Amino acid sequence: MSVLSLPPLDLDTGGPPEDDSPLRSVSTAVAVLDCFADEAELGATRVAARLGIAKSTACRMLAALATGGLLERTGSGRYRLGLRLFEYGQLAVDRLMLRDVALPAMGDLRELLRETVQLGVLVGTDVLYVERTEAAGMNVRFRSEHRRNPAHSSSTGRVLAAADPALVTAILERGLRRYTPFTVVDPLRYRQILAQTREQGYATSREEFEPGWSSLAAPITLTRGGRPHPVAALSVVGVTSRVLGPRKPAVVQGLRRAAARVSADLERARS
Amino acid sequence: MSVLSLPPLDLDTGGPPEDDSPLRSVSTAVAVLDCFADEAELGATRVAARLGIAKSTACRMLAALATGGLLERTGSGRYRLGLRLFEYGQLAVDRLMLRDVALPAMGDLRELLRETVQLGVLVGTDVLYVERTEAAGMNVRFRSEHRRNPAHSSSTGRVLAAADPALVTAILERGLRRYTPFTVVDPLRYRQILAQTREQGYATSREEFEPGWSSLAAPITLTRGGRPHPVAALSVVGVTSRVLGPRKPAVVQGLRRAAARVSADLERARS
DNA sequence: CCCCCGCGTTCCGGAAAGCGGAACGCCTGT
DNA sequence: ACAGGCGTTCCGCTTTCCGGAACGCGGGGG
Numbered sequence: 001m002s003v004l005s006l007p008p009l010d011l012d013t014g015g016p017p018e019d020d021s022p023l024r025s026v027s028t029a030v031a032v033l034d035c036f037a038d039e040a041e042l043g044a045t046r047v048a049a050r051l052g053i054a055k056s057t058a059c060r061m062l063a064a065l066a067t068g069g070l071l072e073r074t075g076s077g078r079y080r081l082g083l084r085l086f087e088y089g090q091l092a093v094d095r096l097m098l099r100d101v102a103l104p105a106m107g108d109l110r111e112l113l114r115e116t117v118q119l120g121v122l123v124g125t126d127v128l129y130v131e132r133t134e135a136a137g138m139n140v141r142f143r144s145e146h147r148r149n150p151a152h153s154s155s156t157g158r159v160l161a162a163a164d165p166a167l168v169t170a171i172l173e174r175g176l177r178r179y180t181p182f183t184v185v186d187p188l189r190y191r192q193i194l195a196q197t198r199e200q201g202y203a204t205s206r207e208e209f210e211p212g213w214s215s216l217a218a219p220i221t222l223t224r225g226g227r228p229h230p231v232a233a234l235s236v237v238g239v240t241s242r243v244l245g246p247r248k249p250a251v252v253q254g255l256r257r258a259a260a261r262v263s264a265d266l267e268r269a270r271s
Numbered sequence: 272m273s274v275l276s277l278p279p280l281d282l283d284t285g286g287p288p289e290d291d292s293p294l295r296s297v298s299t300a301v302a303v304l305d306c307f308a309d310e311a312e313l314g315a316t317r318v319a320a321r322l323g324i325a326k327s328t329a330c331r332m333l334a335a336l337a338t339g340g341l342l343e344r345t346g347s348g349r350y351r352l353g354l355r356l357f358e359y360g361q362l363a364v365d366r367l368m369l370r371d372v373a374l375p376a377m378g379d380l381r382e383l384l385r386e387t388v389q390l391g392v393l394v395g396t397d398v399l400y401v402e403r404t405e406a407a408g409m410n411v412r413f414r415s416e417h418r419r420n421p422a423h424s425s426s427t428g429r430v431l432a433a434a435d436p437a438l439v440t441a442i443l444e445r446g447l448r449r450y451t452p453f454t455v456v457d458p459l460r461y462r463q464i465l466a467q468t469r470e471q472g473y474a475t476s477r478e479e480f481e482p483g484w485s486s487l488a489a490p491i492t493l494t495r496g497g498r499p500h501p502v503a504a505l506s507v508v509g510v511t512s513r514v515l516g517p518r519k520p521a522v523v524q525g526l527r528r529a530a531a532r533v534s535a536d537l538e539r540a541r542s
Numbered sequence: 543c544c545c546c547c548g549c550g551t552t553c554c555g556g557a558a559a560g561c562g563g564a565a566c567g568c569c570t571g572t
Numbered sequence: 573a574c575a576g577g578c579g580t581t582c583c584g585c586t587t588t589c590c591g592g593a594a595c596g597c598g599g600g601g602g
Contacts, residue, residue: 029297040366055579057560063292064301084394121354128358315550
């Protein structure tokens with residue numbers, strides 16, 4: 001089912017050892033970390049092979065990262081991502097002062113619509129979801145393969161791109177990859193959709209990333225320099241007939257109200 | 272109220288530039304990251320001052336970490352923790368195959384007791400909570416200052432230390448710091464409590480970390496080498512009278528059942 | 543309005559640090 | 573028992589990185 005939705009794969013991992021920057025050791029250390037995005041456990045030999053560096057170098061990198069707490073040793077001498085990364089990651093999100101502000105509105109919206117509600121921000125040309133409240137009764141916290149989306153095929157990405165011409169350029173340069181038969185891959189059509197998004201104040205994505213699933217998104221804005229500027233987006237995702245069918249007006253209304261509420265609360269929180 | 276509960280502060284940050292390891296640049300890069308545990312935004316000058324390194328060095332470190340995505344540039348030329356850290360952190364927790372397995376049981380337990388339920392693991396001599404379901408109706412996701420606890424004063428830490436003599440040694444070496452008038456700081460009494468924890472199969476902490484709040488914890492075990500070995504713990508935290516008063520037997524029973532269920536599910540998941 | 547201070551960044555030479563190749567134990571699977 | 577693979581260590585050469593000083597800029601005070 002979700003075999004189609006392979007994660008977009010990080011840029012330039014697995015290729016040559018990396019180059020374009022000072023501090024070569026730090027760059028390779030980051031590249032080593034990146035190796036663990038794909039595999040849960042790695043040893044020095046695997047890492048050395050993937051990055052094209054000497055085994056001894058890989059071993060030192062792993063050891064250094066482990067003493068720093070970014071990696072942990074598993075019993076068998078291999079390594080995995082360390083829990084200190086979890087702490088740092090939580091701090092990174094906390095400091096956006098976004099999740100805490102948005103959670104109440106997200107909970108209410110989920111209750112109102114009985115659908116999954118997501119809070120997404122932009123990272124590069126991808127959308128990263130920093131919080132999600134699941135629709136169904138039970139908590140199935142979102143798994144890694146659904147934590148990041150290409151911006152062009154998600155409603156969240158569109159609502160953010162609609163107000164950012166530079167981002168649109170970057171997205172088009174990267175190319176509109178097709179994920180389903182419905183994915184919009186024509187640049188002209190994509191720009192039309194963005195224009196429509198600007199007019200409406202919300203965006204939709206009809207089964208453009210995963211068959212059967214659609215989403216709507218509304219921007220969370222922050223007033224910068226007099227004009228409201230989107231910094232994140234709230235989105236509702238669900239089975240197409242449930243979110244884009246007869247209930248669509250209700251979904252849109254609830255979504256826009258929730259996004260407006262979060263925007264106001266965020267404005268207040270950033271005193 | 273929570274002024275007492277200062278986070279335990281990471282080891283060896285803010286001192287000399289770090290030393291005991293090969294790969295000096297990587298070590299200092301990690302030290303640079305650590306600087307951001309305390310402050311949300313930092314520039315080259317501040318970092319250089321904190322670590323006792325040259326300003327130029329700090330600048331290169333920041334730039335390298337930023338190109339790696341571990342840091343992000345804020346508008347004014349300063350830096351903050353990057354969202355890639357959030358991704359790595361989520362991956363690190365996902366790969367424990369713990370949170371997903373535990374969430375259903377945690378939700379049920381919260382419904383049953385109407386109290387906050389936590390899932391904690393050990394990192395060094397601290398307890399790190401990787402998931403928490405809040406008691407009250409609404410989601411106030413746990414803030415950074417309550418995401419990490421010293422192991423000696425928390426029920427979770429005791430349930431984990433009860434089965435790990437080496438950990439007890441480490442905890443005692445570090446010292447039993449006092450947080451409230453009720454914190455157990457006598458090593459002998461601490462060992463007695465651990466013995467009692469071993470007998471009972473669960474641990475308690477009566478206002479030993481924050482006045483008014485107490486907790487109970489039960490171990491999540493994994494059979495390794497024939498014997499069950501605790502790898503995490505479920506805990507219930509609430510106002511003392513509500514969790515250690517007349518309801519205590521019910522809390523203990525629910526907690527133990529939930530922990531047993533998670534242990535069984537975890538055993539099954541690690542096929 | 544201009545100046546000055548402080549910041550982040552860049553440049554450069556000396557020198558220490560890290561890279562790679564090969565050798566060493568250890569565990570596993572046969 | 574043996575052999576293959578792993579993570580780790582050692583060592584010399586060379587590369588890369590550190591620190592100090594200079595640069596450009598932006599903001600706040602005179």
